[in-house]
Amino acid sequence: xxxxxxxxxxxxxxxxxxxxxxxxxxxxxxxxxxxxxxxxxxxxxxxxxxxxxxxxxxxxxxxxxxxxxxxxxxxxxxxxxxxxxxxxxxxxxxxxxxxxxxxxxxxxxxxxxxxxxxxxxxxxxxxxxxxxxxxxxxxxxxxxxxxxxxxxxx
Amino acid sequence: xxxxxxxxxxxxxxxxxxxxxxxxxxxxxxxxxxxxxxxxxxxxxxxxxxxxxxxxxxxxxxxxxxxxxxxxxxxxxxxxxxxxxxxxxxxxxxxxxxxxxxxxxxxxxxxxxxxxxxxxxxxxxxxxxxxxxxxxxxxxxxxxxxxxx
Numbered sequence: 001x002x003x004x005x006x007x008x009x010x011x012x013x014x015x016x017x018x019x020x021x022x023x024x025x026x027x028x029x030x031x032x033x034x035x036x037x038x039x040x041x042x043x044x045x046x047x048x049x050x051x052x053x054x055x056x057x058x059x060x061x062x063x064x065x066x067x068x069x070x071x072x073x074x075x076x077x078x079x080x081x082x083x084x085x086x087x088x089x090x091x092x093x094x095x096x097x098x099x100x101x102x103x104x105x106x107x108x109x110x111x112x113x114x115x116x117x118x119x120x121x122x123x124x125x126x127x128x129x130x131x132x133x134x135x136x137x138x139x140x141x142x143x144x145x146x147x148x149x150x151x152x153x154x
Numbered sequence: 155x156x157x158x159x160x161x162x163x164x165x166x167x168x169x170x171x172x173x174x175x176x177x178x179x180x181x182x183x184x185x186x187x188x189x190x191x192x193x194x195x196x197x198x199x200x201x202x203x204x205x206x207x208x209x210x211x212x213x214x215x216x217x218x219x220x221x222x223x224x225x226x227x228x229x230x231x232x233x234x235x236x237x238x239x240x241x242x243x244x245x246x247x248x249x250x251x252x253x254x255x256x257x258x259x260x261x262x263x264x265x266x267x268x269x270x271x272x273x274x275x276x277x278x279x280x281x282x283x284x285x286x287x288x289x290x291x292x293x294x295x296x297x298x299x300x301x302x303x
Contacts, residue, residue, distance in 0.1 A: 033193055059193075099207075108199050111196050111296065119190050119192075127190075
C-alpha cells in the first residue's frame with residue numbers, strides 16, 4: 001500500500017490525507033487586538049532595541065492605546081521596502097484554515113487607513129495585515145501618523 | 155381603475171426609534187451574533203460580520219445621525235438584518251424587527267415628522283411616523299466617503 005505524499009496527491013492517485021489549505025499565521029496581541037501576519041510574508045522578526053529607523057506602531061496607527069511597559073516589543077519586517085511594524089505583546093504561531101480567512105469588504109477598506117485586509121474568524125478574531133497597505137519606506141517624506149522613531153539604523 | 159403601486163416595508167427598532175426599510179433589499183434576518191471590529195474603520199461601518207462564507211460590512215444606523223449612541227467593540231444587538239443594495243451587502247444590527255407591512259405608495263411622504271439624514275421619506279404605521287431608511291443613499295455616502303464617521 002502506498003503512502004500519501006505531503007501536500008499533494010498520494011502516490012496511488014488517491015486524495016492526500018494532508019490538508020494543504022492550512023496556513024500559518026504569526027499572531028500578536030497589541031492594543032487589545034490580535035493582529036496576524038501570514039508567516040510566509042514575514043522576512044524577519046527583531047527585538048525593538050536592535051532599532052531599524054522608523055517603525056509603524058500597529059496599535060497607535062489604528063487609534064488604539066500603546067501598551068508601554070511590556071517587555072515583549074518586536075519589529076516585524078514584511079519587506080525591505082516598507083517600514084517594519086512595531087508590535088507589543090507575545091508572539092505566537094497559529095495554524096489557520098484558509099477558508100476561515102475572509103477579505104474585508106470595500107465598504108470598510110475604502111474609507112479607512114487600516115492596514116487590515118483580511119479577517120480570520122476565530123475566537124479571538126485575528127486581523128491580518130496586508131503588506132501592500134504599508135507605505136513604501138522613504139526617508140525624505142515626513143513621518144506618517146502612527147510611526148515611531150527608533151533612532152538611527154544600526 | 156388603475157391599481158395603486160404597493161411597497162413592502164420591514165419595521166426595525168434601534169435604540170427606541172422605529173425605522174422602516176424596503177423589504178425588497180432584505181436577504182436574511184439573523185439573531186444575535188458577534189461581529190469583528192476593525193480598528194480605524196469609520197463609525198458608520200465599524201466592523202465585519204461573517205455571513206455565508208464572506209465578510210460583510212456592519213452598518214451602524216445610529217452612527218449615521220446626530221444624537222444616537224454608536225456601537226463599540228463587543229456591543230451586540232438582538233437582531234441583524236442582512237440587506238443588499240447594488241453590489242453592497244450590509245449587516246444592520248437592530249434591537250427588534252416586526253413583520254413586513256404592505257402599504258400604498260401614496261402613504262409615503264417626504265420626511266416631516268422625522269429627521270434622519272438618510273431617510274428622505276417617512277410613513278405612518280399604526281399611528282407612528284417612521285423614517286424610511288434609504289440604503290442606496292447610505293451606500294453612496296459610504297463608498298463616496300461622505301457618510302458621517
